[in-house]
Amino acid sequence: MYATLSTHLVKLPAARMEINPADSTLIARVAKRDKRALELLYDRYAAAALGLAMKIIGERNVAEEIVQEAFWRVWKRATTFQVGRGQFSAWLFGIVHNLAIDELRRRRSRPATMSLDLEDDSVIDIPDGQVDVAGSVFQNVQGEQVRAALTGLPEAQRSVIELAYFEGLTHQEIAQKLGEPIGTVHTRARLALQKLRELLIDLKVDAL
Amino acid sequence: MEAHLRTCAPCRERLREARAVINLLPRSVEPMKPSPDTKRKLMARVDADLAKNRERVAIAPSLWSRLFSPQFAYGAAALFVAFLAAYWFVSQGSTQNQVAQILSNPNAQTRTINGTKEMPGAQGRLVAIPGENRAALVVNGLTPLPENQTYEFWLIKDKPIPAGLFRVDANGSATFLVNSPENISAIDKLGVTIEQAAGEPAPKGPMVMAAGL
DSSP states (O other): OGGGGGGGOOOOOOOOOOOSOOHHHHHHHHHTTOHHHHHHHHHHHHHHHHHHHHHHHOOHHHHHHHHHHHHHHHHHHGGGOOGGGSOHHHHHHHHHHHHHHHHHHHHHHOTTOOOOOTTOOTTTTOOGGGTSOSTTHHHHSOHHHHHHHHHTSOHHHHHHHHHHHTSOOOHHHHHHHHTOOHHHHHHHHHHHHHHHHHHHHHTTOOOO | OHHHHHHOHHHHHHHHHHHHHHHHGGGGSOOOOOOHHHHHHHHHHHHHHHHHHHIIIIIHHHHHHHHHSGGGOSHHHHHHHHHHHHHHHHHHHHHHHHHHHHHHOTTOEEEEEEEOTTSTTOEEEEEEOTTOSEEEEEEESOOOOOTTEEEEEEEEESEEEEEEEEOOOTTSOEEEEEEOSSOGGGOOEEEEEEEETTOOSSOOSOEEEEEOO
């Protein structure tokens, strides 16, 4: 039926092709309320964000809510993101991390009432200092490299890093959990970060 | 510590390095593909947000400018115009609210509609609540048209049924309410064509989006 309609074709400029636009381009478009740009960022990072949320919270439906909420906050707060002061991926993962850790702490303090507080804006205004690094490595670094570096840490050091980052424990809480003096935890954390950095450099992970 | 960091470059550098490492930790976990429902819910929230803002930005200023413009500031004529403007405001608001309700309805069903070779970058979806005759069409990636042309949406069952004219914003996006003469679920196919500004009772122009054809 419509085949004949093409004979009436109006000359139009070709639709703009979106071939792998940079994160900085996309987030600038999101700030102008371009939902297609948000969709592209979602397609690019949702799987990594869900992996992170799952690692922290361990419950699929809650992790999916966290991912949805994180991208919603990206949509609502894109105008506050300053391209020159940090990378989008670090900002996004910071939001996901904070949402997941907040939920984890909420569960620890109130285990009977488990729900994601979607109205809590506490993670929106992450200080720039917390997101001003990592650079474009998130685009380029293979996850295997980072996993290999973590695996390369001595067990005692790795557990301190994992308890701090993925379980949101303070050094004091880690010391209690491991039954170690807090000074030992401080030392292990410092050595772990130092060793991790060296391992990542050895693995040719740049931007460190 | 912050005071110390302000004056100690080596410590600032060590902190920067530590943060760089910490920011890499999310990459150490295995990615997991989210369910399509997560994306659908997110985009529904975004669509509802856009619809709400269009209402606030596009409709409210127009009403106030009508109410307070000098030519309408006299006696009964002004009151009459104010009445008409208020009626228009309410009806437009109602339309936007209906779109927002559809898009945020958890039972809504979505059909995708894609750009044809005439406009391959176009994407869209028709969101409908089962059993209802109304739906919301959400499109993006369409090229803005000159004033003398419009996009026309077609519901196709046996023959094309004209289902509304729309224009897109500068980003190529549009969201509008579709009122169907019959249950949306019974519609087989969808299409979007480019027509003259007044629209056509049957499609004449090039088809730029299609589903099920």
